[in-house]
Amino acid sequence: MTRRRIGLEELEDLAIGAAVLGTGGGGDPYVGKLWARQRILDRGPVELLDVDEVADDALVVAAAMMGAPSVIVEKIPGGSELLAAFRAVEQACGARADAVMCIEAGGINSTIPFAVAADLGLPVVDGDGMGRAFPEVQMVSFAAHGLPATPMAVADELGNVTLLRSVSAEWAERLGRALVVAEGGASVIAQYPVRGRDLKLAAIRGTLTLALQIGADLRRAGRQSRRAIEDLTSRLGGALLFHGKIVDLRRETASGFVRGAVDIGGLDRWAGSSCQVTFQNENLVAIVDGTVLASVPDLITLLEEESAHPVTTERLRFGMRVFVLALPCAPLWREPRGLAKAGPRCFGLDLDYVPFERRLARP
């Protein structure tokens, strides 16, 4: 059993490590860190709770940001909307929450819950609904287990608070996205209120301690970025897919998402090759010289060569040197019920899912 507290130092590692798992999405780690920092300074460190430590009848609610990451880095929150969203879901449940959780891993969405938790004096659960980041509300382990996304609240910095009760997680996505777009492209949400017994059944466990470890490893790497990245990849059962320099970038913010593709020209053993990574908030598919090497739901993460820091899709820029990694997704996402929520076809891709390890093992 892990019992630890997340203070300012841990927050730095968490933001970076979660952005690695955020696979291009889940929000910028710098903005994410700033968000929770002040609350922890004011209220002190936040306790991290193992999933098994949560009582069966305890109420756990996820807090997150919804919208296009490209908007999130520019639309600064007012401060009270997170609490307003959280309180609205509590009220709809007729109970106070006993703990806060992250719905996904990401630079912002792994740190926002600590701001709420610090304010309310609640612990944060060491687990989430994805073990990575996905762009849509229904792409969550709880939904794959048949648990409802709503009551879900959407709140903006002006003071608008909307409570959704939808017939499916897909409808929570559709209606929530419409609200977020109307509110300027990014808003805060509280969603997936679950009881402890359902949390134990459906959460992806240990995501935060994993993110903390990844963040600490990369921080210690310093200038030895390539070595650190290779060590990390190997430890996580991943594969280094490509190394190169960004030579083209198409990126559009519309309908509450960032969508596009980045082209990377190869360096060292990939010289003469090219890699394309497509994205919808998160990276979706990595293609090298026309061959798909990895796809959702596996994790595709870009790390900047200079700093060994993860690069979110809204921070991609021409000329940046990056490593492209594939990391295995949580086992749930490789099951039929996981692929039904977050397989390649859920993103409109005409592609069957094959684990990246099997794709790479092909002659």
Add this chain to the structure above:
Amino acid sequence: MTRRRIGLEELEDLAIGAAVLGTGGGGDPYVGKLWARQRILDRGPVELLDVDEVADDALVVAAAMMGAPSVIVEKIPGGSELLAAFRAVEQACGARADAVMCIEAGGINSTIPFAVAADLGLPVVDGDGMGRAFPEVQMVSFAAHGLPATPMAVADELGNVTLLRSVSAEWAERLGRALVVAEGGASVIAQYPVRGRDLKLAAIRGTLTLALQIGADLRRAGRQSRRAIEDLTSRLGGALLFHGKIVDLRRETASGFVRGAVDIGGLDRWAGSSCQVTFQNENLVAIVDGTVLASVPDLITLLEEESAHPVTTERLRFGMRVFVLALPCAPLWREPRGLAKAGPRCFGLDLDYVPFERRLARP
């Protein structure tokens, strides 16, 4: 003091008369009549209550349809969503409603409240928030008096129920419209929960008895449509602006509204003249031979020559012979606080409001 009951016969007159006041919007009277008919058949007539009969601390909630009228005529309700929206607002207010009200006059939005009222055994108030129909949530007498539009609920036929708490009626419009569009273009809403004392202060009084009277007059007209229309116009202090045949129609359903313009070629004393009426759900401006004769917030209503029935904007069709009427709006809309909510500039028109009586009196 009027005390009367609305049964099936009154419903017919109400739907037609309210569509006259609906000034092209507020929904089709045929669909509106069907909506309430079954509920009144099942539960019996509904009591109509004078505004002054409502107790000061009684809670009154408006029920309506929101969206493009062109969608409303095709998207048939599931039946329970009206009650779901109404209940959601009651719950948010922490009290049961004592009466139902119409937010506007219109073929659907003057009859929907009777469906809710019949179900719940509540009276309907003889007054509304417009005395006509307007397309947007903030264009309401209660908003002009500074009263909030929310808590407001939006519900669809699938079972999705969303509760908005917005910082202004304008934000309720923006967020509500986004939800309605995501739900297919039309949904039911409950909104503007007001206490009796505020109702007495801000409601446009007598709208329903006026609609009933107009409907009865037109029903009795039979084939004497022109005479009936002239009598009606004169009795309501209005003016007959034009008589002609529809020769062109541009109509688009987008962003939750029907927008467009209809061109009418003149007959009898208007032979050789042409009239254009522009609309956003409701008719906005009537222009004859290049001169504006009437504009919002005054009422511009088209009546079909053959039947003397009002023509809603989604029912306009090439070749239809129509009379174009201007009727005076409720006095509130001619005050600065009324024009700030529903004057021509609120519709993006570069036009100062001049009452149609003054426009017609010009040499």
